[in-house]
Amino acid sequence: AQSVTQLDSQVPVFEEAPVELRCNYSSSVSVYLFWYVQYPNQGLQLLLKYLSGSTLVKGINGFEAEFNKSQTSFHLRKPSVHISDTAEYFCAVSDQAGTALIFGKGTTLSVSS
């Protein structure tokens, strides 16, 4: 079985500052990894995914994440955040045999001016 740990429940940052949201996973098999964003009162939207290939994955809205197999991590980064990036961010894992997504508890990113 897989599990996901998001190390920070809340991350406050100032506009135009860089941000990193941390995610570690646990699995005995090869996995797919994802980051989703949830804006208030909205459903989840896929930011980016790692399925195979390059360990640096670029997503929408200027976000990127790096898969580190040795550290079982998939941290999300953005070099310069905007107020509009304020949202809840979820890291998720799925095993390659084909199971549903398992989510972390989420990280609330609050961007202020």
Added chain:
Amino acid sequence: DAGVIQSPRHEVTEMGQEVTLRCKPISGHNSLFWYRQTMMRGLELLIYFNNNVPIDDSGMPEDRFSAKMPNASFSTLKIQPSEPRDSAVYFCASSPEWQGALAFFGQGTRLTVV
């Protein structure tokens, strides 16, 4: 395509009443997932279907919860009887493949049981 459609968007019901949440997956998607989101437990997978067949319902909290997928374009999640601790946002997601890797989420149903 309109995406995954869930109804109702909001539901307020009294304890003990039956609640039915509905989901229309994206046309052509053959996997469907029900999740529950609460502050305490985050996003929990309740059940998922592949080709209308329930594959894993180990996340369903108790017998008061049941889910059906009578055809490829419709699924329901029923709670009978409902309890205040069932209050949460329930999300439906669908995927074009067996794997949940490409899941698209609906807007969710916010359930409040009073």
